[in-house]
Structures are given as C-alpha cells and as structure tokens.
Amino acid sequence: MATLAIQPRPYRDFLTPALHSRFTDASLYTLFLCYLIAVWMGEWNDYLWSWFPLGPAGMRTLLLFIPSLLIYVLRVAQWHTGQRNTMSPSETFGKYTLRKATFATIVFYAASAWFYGEIYIYSRTPKARLLYTEPGKLHERIKLNERPVYLRCLFISLAVIQAIIHLWKDYDRIEIPVMKPKKERKEETSAATPPPRSTNPRQVLAEKVQTMATTAGTIALGTFFIGSVFYFIGLRQLIWKWHYWFARHLIALGKNSKPTGLPPFMSLALMFLSQGTLLALLWQFTNTAFNLYITQEPLKKAKPITSDSKDPNGSLLNGLKSKKADVKAIAFWELALITESFEDRRKTIYGELERKKAPTFKQVTDICLHEIKEINRRINQAMDPKYRHEDGDGKKVSPAPISLVPQISQPLRNGQIAGPVIVPETRMQKIESATSQIARAHSSPQNAQNAQARKYLKQGQEKFNQGAQQAESIWVVYSNKFASSPFGRPFRSCIRRTANGVINGTPYSRQSLIFNAITTLANLTVASLKEDEFGQFNTEVPEMVRVFTAAIKKIEEYMQGLQVPWTDVDCLARPEAERKKIPEVDVVVDALKAGLERILGAFNEFLGPMGMTRAEIQEAKKLVARSTVPEIQEVRR
Incomplete structure (x- = not known):
C-alpha cells in the first residue's frame, strides 16, 4: 500500500511538452x-x-x-x-x-x-x-x-x-481516437501487452x-x-x-x-x-x-506521458478533473491506454489506497461513471425541461418556492349562477311549477330567433372549420416543398442531429470521453480479478452494472419516444424501420453493452453476494443479449 504525501504536478506539465515535441516534428516537414x-x-x-x-x-x-x-x-x-453538435445548419x-x-x-x-x-x-x-x-x-x-x-x-x-x-x-x-471495449478478452499473461502502434504521420x-x-x-x-x-x-x-x-x-x-x-x-x-x-x-x-x-497517442518513449511524474496517477487524476474539455479528453485517452496495455501502471491504480479524498481506483471509477451518468442527465433534460439533477450532496436541485398571499375567501364558482328559488310544497304548487317551466321553454317569443341564430352559427362554424382545414393543408404542402428545396436545407431539424446532441453532448461531442470511460471501467473490472491484491475494487462493480444498465435503458427509451420532425425530409424518405437508426447513438449503446458484457462475464457469480438482486442481474443480462456495431458516418456541419 503506497502512502502518497507529495503534491502531484499538474497534468499540463506533461501534456504541453509532448504537444511541443509533436509541433516541432510537424514543422520540420512543413519547412521541407x-x-x-x-x-x-x-x-x-x-x-x-x-x-x-x-x-x-x-x-x-x-x-x-x-x-x-x-x-x-x-x-x-x-x-x-x-x-460540433447543433440542431440545424442555420x-x-x-x-x-x-x-x-x-x-x-x-x-x-x-x-x-x-x-x-x-x-x-x-x-x-x-x-x-x-x-x-x-x-x-x-x-x-x-x-x-x-x-x-x-x-x-x-x-x-x-x-x-x-x-x-x-x-x-x-x-x-x-x-x-476512441478505444472500444473488447467483447472477448483472452487470458492475460504476466508480461505487459505492447501498446498499439500509431500510424506513421510521415507516411x-x-x-x-x-x-x-x-x-x-x-x-x-x-x-x-x-x-x-x-x-x-x-x-x-x-x-x-x-x-x-x-x-x-x-x-x-x-x-x-x-x-x-x-x-x-x-x-x-x-x-x-x-x-x-x-x-x-x-x-x-x-x-x-x-x-x-x-492525435498521436499520449506516450513518451513507449510509456504514458505522466510516467515521469513523482506521482503519475496523481498527475493523471488532475488531467481527468480538468475543466478544459481538450485536456480532459487526452487524459481519458491516456487512462484507457494504461488500463489496456500497461499492466505495471494499471496495478498501481488498485494499490494506492491512502490517496487524499479517496483511493485512486475510487476516484477513477467515479470520474468515469460520471461521464456515463451525464448521458442520463442530458436525456432527462431533453424529455422533461423541468427536470433538476442532483447536486454533489445527492439532493435534487429544485427552484425556490414562491411565497403567495394567504387565501382569505372561497374561490369564485364557475358556470351558471341562479338566484334563490322558492321550493314548491303542495301538489298544486308542484304542478304549477312544472307547467310554467314547460311554457317558458316552448312558448318564449325569443325561441324562434334563438333557433335560427344557432342554425346560422352552426353553418358558420362548419365553413370556418373547412377554411381552416384548407389553409392548413396548403401550408403543409408549401412548407414541405420549402423544406425539400435547397433553400430550406439550412432550416431543417434533423433527428440525427437531435439524438446525437442529446446522447453525446453539446456544443462539442463528448463521444471520445464516453468510449474511453467505458473501456477503462471494463478493463479495470476484468483485470481486478488477478491484480487487485487488497480486494477493494470489487465494491464498485454493482454500481457499475446499475449505471451501465440505466444508461442503456434510458437511451433506448429516449430513441423509442423520439419523433421525426416534419422538416427532416431525408429521414422521412427512408423506410420507417430505419428512421431511428442513428450511427452515433448506436455505437454508444453497443459500447455500453460490450462493457457491461465484460463486467458481467468477470463478476457474474459474485454479483448476488455483493448486494445485487436477481431482477437487476437478469435485467442487465437481457440488455447485452443482442448488440450491433454500425459504422459512424461523417456529418457535415
């Protein structure tokens, strides 16, 4: 167990020199x-x-x-x-x-x-x-x-x-580049797997x-x-x-x-x-x-760029917590590479239990799960604008109550209000009351005029409804023609853009962070069976399964309820069964299922004793029963 008392250096102290080195290499070829x-x-x-x-x-x-x-x-x-993720070209x-x-x-x-x-x-x-x-x-x-x-x-x-x-x-x-979780992982050997080689930029x-x-x-x-x-x-x-x-x-x-x-x-x-x-x-x-x-891998001499730090994992955690999305994305990439290809460094994540705030594996797990939970938050906000997410203490943030003046009287009654009526008591009074009511209803001199007015009013209402329907049909025809024309293309709302913005985030896609977070959690879970000497990491597994399951269900629920806008003429031209197949969303769902499949495969028999109910386990298994891997197509913004 390592005792960490030193202050870790900022992540930018290692990222900036690496970027400078790459900038120099690119400049040399440009100079030529x-x-x-x-x-x-x-x-x-x-x-x-x-x-x-x-x-x-x-x-x-x-x-x-x-x-x-x-x-x-x-x-x-x-x-x-x-x-860039926006709802329309305009x-x-x-x-x-x-x-x-x-x-x-x-x-x-x-x-x-x-x-x-x-x-x-x-x-x-x-x-x-x-x-x-x-x-x-x-x-x-x-x-x-x-x-x-x-x-x-x-x-x-x-x-x-x-x-x-x-x-x-x-x-x-x-x-x-994103690292997708492997669906089938061979038994790891004691030797570290060499890191994947990048394509030679010169070539x-x-x-x-x-x-x-x-x-x-x-x-x-x-x-x-x-x-x-x-x-x-x-x-x-x-x-x-x-x-x-x-x-x-x-x-x-x-x-x-x-x-x-x-x-x-x-x-x-x-x-x-x-x-x-x-x-x-x-x-x-x-x-x-x-x-x-x-876009070269965050490596220096075939090792992660934070390896030169006196506290490598502390510097990496600083990068994972960075407020700058670019720095955070590269830190997540380095973390995924470490959990995939550097066994010695991966073991240190399990062993650092006395780090400030929480053990290293706990902080890494929480940061990665946060990226997945953000998917649920974005979906909840898209489905319900009044939704309020939980703050850091687990309490829901809701708008402050509005103070109103105390009500001092009964609310006004709606409908017809009649004056006091004398209730008939004798038989003759009752007959007289019933006869007078019939006479007032059928013998009033205004009845004929009222009936004629109601007739004209009914005919006018019917003509108005017909005119409104015709105007609406004309509007639909011309608006559809405008949306289908090149002039209407910038104003089209696209289901692909909408779903991509909700699932992967705005204003810029966070897909690389989501993928690398999923891969990191899957790799740490599988490797913990052999490398977690203190047996502490398994306490995080039930929460992972629940978060992965909730994210998959939430995405599928959102996609089922998502309606195709009438301006999305390209999507409406496709068969109905293919209209909601969004490549950028499908690959996220597939990655979640692949990561969940690896976690279940490693801890399947231990999930019950670890506090998960049979219903939760069966639900997670059903979600990973089928999986597809569509190709991501380029979207011109």
Whole structure:
C-alpha cells in the first residue's frame, strides 16, 4: 500500500511538452515543403545557388515558413476535440459566424496570403512586370502598376475562400481516437501487452500529398474566377482609388489617374494559378500535419506521458478533473491506454489506497461513471425541461418556492349562477311549477330567433372549420416543398442531429470521453480479478452494472419516444424501420453493452453476494443479449 504525501504536478506539465515535441516534428516537414516551394519560386539561372540552402533559396524558405507558422498559431489557439453538435445548419451558422474565432481565422489566413504574395512579388525579376511603378516611355510620367495590385487581391481572395472552407469543414476539430471495449478478452499473461502502434504521420502525409495538391488546384482555380469577377465588377475602382491616394505621398504622380491595365493578362493568370496552388497546398499540408501529430497517442518513449511524474496517477487524476474539455479528453485517452496495455501502471491504480479524498481506483471509477451518468442527465433534460439533477450532496436541485398571499375567501364558482328559488310544497304548487317551466321553454317569443341564430352559427362554424382545414393543408404542402428545396436545407431539424446532441453532448461531442470511460471501467473490472491484491475494487462493480444498465435503458427509451420532425425530409424518405437508426447513438449503446458484457462475464457469480438482486442481474443480462456495431458516418456541419 503506497502512502502518497507529495503534491502531484499538474497534468499540463506533461501534456504541453509532448504537444511541443509533436509541433516541432510537424514543422520540420512543413519547412521541407517550404524549401521545395522556394526552389520552384526562384530563378533557375545558376545551377548551385538556385537550390543551395545557404543561399537565396534558404532565405526564401525561412520567409515562406512564416505564412505556415501563422496557420500553426491559429490551430494551436483554436483546436478542440469532438465534432460540433447543433440542431440545424442555420443554428450552426448563427452560433459560430460572429465569434471572435471566426474573424481571427479570416485575419490569420489573410496575413498568411499577403506575406506569401509579397515574397513572390519581390522575388520576381523586372521581366515579370510586377514592380510598383512602370517607367513608360521617355516623354511619359511614371505610372503606377496595376498588375501587382490585382495579384495581391487574388491572394487575399484565396485567403477568404480558404478561411470559409476552414470554418465550414471545421478544421479546428481534433478527433481523439476512441478505444472500444473488447467483447472477448483472452487470458492475460504476466508480461505487459505492447501498446498499439500509431500510424506513421510521415507516411500518411506522403500518401495524401497528391489529394492535397488536387484540392489546392481546385481552390486556386475557383478563386481565380470568383476573385476576378469581384475585382472587375466592384472592387477595382475602389482599390485603385485608395492605392493611388497612398502612392501620391511617396511618388510624384498626377492628381487623377485611371487603372493602367493588366496586359499581358495570360502571364499574370498563370502566375496566380501556379503560386495560388502552392499556397493552398501549403495550407492544406499545414492543417493535415497538425491534425496527424496532435492525435498521436499520449506516450513518451513507449510509456504514458505522466510516467515521469513523482506521482503519475496523481498527475493523471488532475488531467481527468480538468475543466478544459481538450485536456480532459487526452487524459481519458491516456487512462484507457494504461488500463489496456500497461499492466505495471494499471496495478498501481488498485494499490494506492491512502490517496487524499479517496483511493485512486475510487476516484477513477467515479470520474468515469460520471461521464456515463451525464448521458442520463442530458436525456432527462431533453424529455422533461423541468427536470433538476442532483447536486454533489445527492439532493435534487429544485427552484425556490414562491411565497403567495394567504387565501382569505372561497374561490369564485364557475358556470351558471341562479338566484334563490322558492321550493314548491303542495301538489298544486308542484304542478304549477312544472307547467310554467314547460311554457317558458316552448312558448318564449325569443325561441324562434334563438333557433335560427344557432342554425346560422352552426353553418358558420362548419365553413370556418373547412377554411381552416384548407389553409392548413396548403401550408403543409408549401412548407414541405420549402423544406425539400435547397433553400430550406439550412432550416431543417434533423433527428440525427437531435439524438446525437442529446446522447453525446453539446456544443462539442463528448463521444471520445464516453468510449474511453467505458473501456477503462471494463478493463479495470476484468483485470481486478488477478491484480487487485487488497480486494477493494470489487465494491464498485454493482454500481457499475446499475449505471451501465440505466444508461442503456434510458437511451433506448429516449430513441423509442423520439419523433421525426416534419422538416427532416431525408429521414422521412427512408423506410420507417430505419428512421431511428442513428450511427452515433448506436455505437454508444453497443459500447455500453460490450462493457457491461465484460463486467458481467468477470463478476457474474459474485454479483448476488455483493448486494445485487436477481431482477437487476437478469435485467442487465437481457440488455447485452443482442448488440450491433454500425459504422459512424461523417456529418457535415
């Protein structure tokens, strides 16, 4: 039993150096691409200095690395884990369009494109006709050159289009790999299982270069046409006016001047198409390299990154309790790797019983179960907006009672209120009362008018109902047509988005945390039969079974009651039996069943003596009787 008296270091002390190391590796490959672009950009008039790294090519390489470095800085500042979860494309647009991060993305790409364009323009010889001014003939005054102005506008247009693609496809998303619990686990040996090997990022980059080049060429070609249209239709005069006003303070120019023209235009177009493709390729390469290296396993020298800490599990617990979702996601990933592949480290989780607040296994179990319980909480809130979850003390949080003025009288009666009536006593009085009532009912002069009015009122009500039904049917027809059209697509409510947001969380999916939490609990439960020397971990097993069972039942109940919105035309076009098959939800249910199956397989015969009733055990077994593993499909947000 280990006595832990030292203060564990924060998890970021180990995560940050690991991310820096990966950033350096990604930068080296990006620098090599910058060197190739620098050689292509230079003048091939000397066999040695056109490629020698210590010459002009090396200087251009360092300068060209600055545009890619700006994108790296942008990615480091804005990366997040998990996909965006919103109810409709219009909600995504409204929620993410006016953020500071959106404007920062456009600014960083514009700065990157501008700097790249300046490097290219000042690397050209006078033959390219990209100088600031044109001397003209001897008898002519110096004129401003419009060709570099047009080229710079195209580079900025390329930056805006690339920024839109960046935001639309959510390049800031980092997909943390999930570890699914194994349904069948072979008997473990005493030797630690080697950790799974990651795909070599260098190999992946080499395989994707051709695809990235094709994408870059397409973006550059589209930018050339779109940017040229906007330039000649509306921006040319405005840009030239400001450019000429600024240049007059530097050069002796006339008071007024019109744009000087772009001939020869074909050479200028080829310049942008070649360099715009290379710039877009540099951006694509930078984003891909960043994604590949950031998603490498949290290992250092084939060991978990917290292994260098004096209190490894304490530092890991700090990461699991982090308020930053990105740090927490990586900490959960490391925990799942430890329970799956590092036996020596896994044993320490069972053995640290004197840790502050609670033993290590207890804290790990509670944190993982909390992620699963959050699924139930989100479902309860979706099904009942008045639902109040329990606080840390196990008490339900409910709204404060409202103080009302004490009631001092009886409430008013509803319906007809009649005055005092004299009750008949003798037989003649009773006959007289009955006769008078019949006479008042059938002999009143207003009866005929009232009957005629009721007839007209009934006919008007019927016509009103018919008109309302016709108006409703017309509204349904046109609203369905609008929802089915491309114009209505951004406003469609989708059952897939709704279910995914409720089960996996918003604003970003927590699916990686859920999967890694399930895998961790299943691995710890199975391994505890051999590795828990003090026999304390088994006290957590009944709670695990109950939480897993409740989560599976809650998800299935929610999916059964979930209705397909009338705007979800894609889902309504499918067969009714397939409308509620949501891949992102099905994989969570399957993971819960697989984890529960492993827990039941390890502690099946011990659950009764541990306090679980026969009904609870049978219910859990029925839930894991069938299981499916659908593939997750990409959802464009």
